[in-house]
Amino acid sequence: MRIYCCIDGTDNADPSGNAVQRACVMLEGTQSMTNGHVKRIASLGFDRHKYFPGTQDSVTGRSSAQIVEQALNWILANYGSSPNPDRKLFLGGFSRGGAAMIVIAHRLQQRRIPVQEMYLFDAVDRSFWMDDDQTNSIPGNVTMAFHALRDPLSGSRVSFGNCGLYGTGANVLPATFMTTHGGVGGWPNGEAMVKPGVGPEDYMYMARLGPVIGAAAAASDRRRHNIHESGEPWPSNITPAQERAGMRRAWDWMFGKAFSTLGAAYSS
Structure with a gap:
């Protein structure tokens, strides 16, 4: 049995609830969960899956703590509270949701529960409640974490930084894309x-x-x-066209990594 749990980024929520969008289409310049990359991963053929919207606390990300507990409880209820060789666990997260998922991976390590793969989209630790020791690195119970990152030359969200860049051994594979922070996660800013x-x-x-x-x-x-992202003093180095192109490349890269493991029939 393959189980997938994901947490979206700040202020990103799926208006349709937890229903999987199997006929995913790219709505350029529109914030729609048919774009949200962590949700799109769920259409790759998991037996059980759960999507959690991102925190609505844009300044402190305080409610991420509650979301972590909710997601962890769902995982334990569906996977079990101890290692189970008949079940494979997959985790996904964007932005603060990515940091939250890294925290969950550390919590699972304490229970010796393995994580087959993590799909991270520009994970950032911008919450006072999160322990840097649990967000800076991917724990050893994760077989492989794929991490799509905005290119530093994009000039997007320069104050955000990133987390989850290091791992245990060689269990982290990063890749950078010339798009915005939102573009990496499938939430384009647009015109x-x-x-x-x-x-x-x-x-x-x-x-x-x-x-x-x-x-x-x-x-x-x-x-x-x-594109001039809200709260940033200067515009980024990314045009809307570059954002869309980079967003697509980020998805194609992550889709390829996930598909190589899951092998489900899916039209990207």
Whole structure:
């Protein structure tokens, strides 16, 4: 029996509940769980699966603690509370949901429960309640963790960082993609997040305020057609077209890794 549990990122929720979207389509520029990559993995033919929406606490991620307990309880109820060779466990997570799943993997290690594979999409630890010792690395009970990451050159969510980059032995395989943080997880920002940059006339004025401010203003002007994520002081280096292309590549990479293990009939 193959069991899959996943947790989405902050403010990302499936409006249709826990029903698996088997006919997944890419709705460009639309936040729909037909895009959400952790949910799409569930369509690869698991015997049991459960999707948990991400925390709604965008600043602290406080409710992630409750989601961890809910997800862990579901796993123990469906897998069992001790190792079971007849059952294979798979975990998935995006953003803070990825960090939460790493915490769960550590909790499962305490019970000596193995995890066949983890599918992580740009996992970030942005919650005060999470122990860095349990989010920085993938525990040894995980056979392999595949981790799709935004490329640092994308300029997306530069303050977020990442977690789950290291493992025990060689049980982590990372790959970077030139897209936004949301794009990696299947939640594109789209055209709506393109905002006018600082204009040339503003740059000339701001340049007089000093080289640092002037250089930042010039960089913003060069990126006036790029995605400007909420809460970030400057636009990213990613256009909506680049975001969509990188999002697709991230999914294709993860789909290939999961499919090689699961081998279910699926149309990407």
